[in-house]
Amino acid sequence: MFRSHILVCGGTGCTSSNSLKIIDRFEELIAQNGLAEEVKVVRTGCFGLCERGPVVIVYPEGAFYTRIKVEDVDRIVSEHIIKGRIVNDLIYHEDDVKKEDAPALSEIGFYKKQHRVALRNCGVIDPENIDEYIAFDGYKALAKVLTEMTREEVIDTVKRSGLRGRGGAGFPTGTKWEFAYKSQSDKKYVACNGDEGDPGAFMDRSVFEGDPHAVLEAMAIAGYAVGADQGYIYVRAEYPIAVKRLQIAIDQAKEYGLLGNNIFGTDFNFDIEIRLGAGAFVCGEETALITSIEGNRGEPRPRPPFPAVKGIFGKPTMLNNVETYANIPQIILNGAEWFQSMGTEKSRGTKVFALGGKIVNTGLVEVPMGTTVREIVYDIGGGIPGGKKFKAAQTGGPSGGCIPASHLDTPIDYDSLMAIGSMMGSGGLIVMDEDNCMVDIAKFFLEFTVDESCGKCTPCRVGTRRMLEILEKITDGRGEDGDIEKLEELANTIKSTALCGLGQTAPNPVLSTLRYFRDEYEAHIYEKRCPAGHCKKLARIEIVADKCKGCSLCSRVCPVNAISGEIKKPFVIDQSKCIKCGACIEKCKFGAIIKK
């Protein structure tokens, strides 16, 4: 027995800010002080508050230490671990206001409104120890379905729970299971889509890293329900920690007989293998993913036939997203009614969001469906740094759209996001403030899809490139009358003619920014002006004559000799030469040079 557990985040975020060295130092000091029998150091998955990483939690007190450096470990051990005194100045305090008492974890604004179902074990258990997963009711749901439930009952429970696919499109999960169940075949497969392509989302990675057994258990349950004995997890090779922990988890589950033949003494057999993806966005599309698992180049094919009829190696395949699976064991254990009690009428349960962009608490949060954008951005996310004004939030990454300030109080669920021209997507939520140019944002996402287009169909391969060219023209100040209309025409054509989800959704960022920020496009085209002051080529740097003392400092720093004038008289900038580098603004001692 240990009297104290030191939990150190071993997710990708904290690992890259040195959490492994922190673990080593803890272990070293604990051994030195002869505490190895009393204190246990555990490397967990992600706690969610990545902005504050590396994160360390010491139990039983639940002391929440953030932004810990290797040097801080000595103090935590000598004060907290040896003498039982919490090191208050290393504890996380909201708004950086130091208070007498360390706040309880559940009282912190970031955690207060969260409700963790898919992430319930992330940051709590050691993901490389199957016993800890079992301790928190792990594999109990699998035992329940195998010994007490028929296949139809399992499917019915998932159906009644109202769970919808967390990969983005929101297809009812139970219905998908039923399709695969009804398909007649000598062999069926279950697959897990862990090809998290949205550059702003990392919840799937966190589930793999923090609670890999939850996915394995859910896949086995799905295998039983649809009649499959083989599962594939498709995960990106660029997630090395996730891959390693998944493999450890699979090995442990096999050793315990929780995967393999005759699980729990029944005649149910199930095995899982990992397939590594090379990091192509298109492989998140189900038919491309299946093609890639088969060992071919990842390209989509037309549907139907849907994977539930004809999937991996031509056999019926049931494919779900990582987060979808992570909900399954809880639904089986607590019942469909329990899951229904969370969320909104058409979107039950919770959703994980990856907060990024201009927001204080960058990280991973899980909230009930129907939580408003405002609650996520301000109450949980801590608002926008520097007191800047909220402009929009982009959900769904390159396939999604933006939510403007006027829709801050929209409850987030599949249908209400669709109604305002965005989409749930994988759950990336990028916050933008007044300094972001919406035309530039649209261009950024389109650059991504142009890069990632697999090239199989013309609308996507050629169409998105043409759109990008128009956007580049606009942000370069060469936009002309009719460009917006051309963008809209292209967007609508691509949407209705592209082969797969990648192409069909690629125009979304453009369409949604046009819908809410058309004035910004128009300002770029007709006034040759970027309202956010972001687009370099449209910026104008000018010298305010009243303020200029004629010191000549600016003309000497200008790399292209665009500034000239007579000493002690106001200088002027030759706009045809100026490259808008801003060097003169930095140098001017009188604040006489401004960017428009």
Next chain:
Amino acid sequence: MKSIQELEAIRQRTLNTINMRKDNQNTRVVVGMATCGIAAGARPVLLKFMDEVANRNLSGVTVSQTGCIGFCRLEPIVEVYSPDKEKVTYVKVNPDMVGRIITDHIVNGKVVEEYTIGYYEKNNK
């Protein structure tokens, strides 16, 4: 693993060691471990508590330490917090007393009067 019983056994065994990580209403045994407590012999007491809790396979009991409780002359001091009950403070605790505190108080809910601070103060004036 061929049965649910085996799964349940692993669950119980591991849960006892890790349930301190969940916010739950446990019985907490807290040992004062500032310089004064350590000098007075708090560490063997703490270790004895940990051993006893582990050996008896008690679930829902956490053993932890705290800083100076204030009564340095009565160290080692052990405080027992039970859900919905008043805190009980034991003073001048040595490892031999631990067994009784566990059996009488933690398992059976009967406070060991003669080890408490009130009893000590009354009889040592």
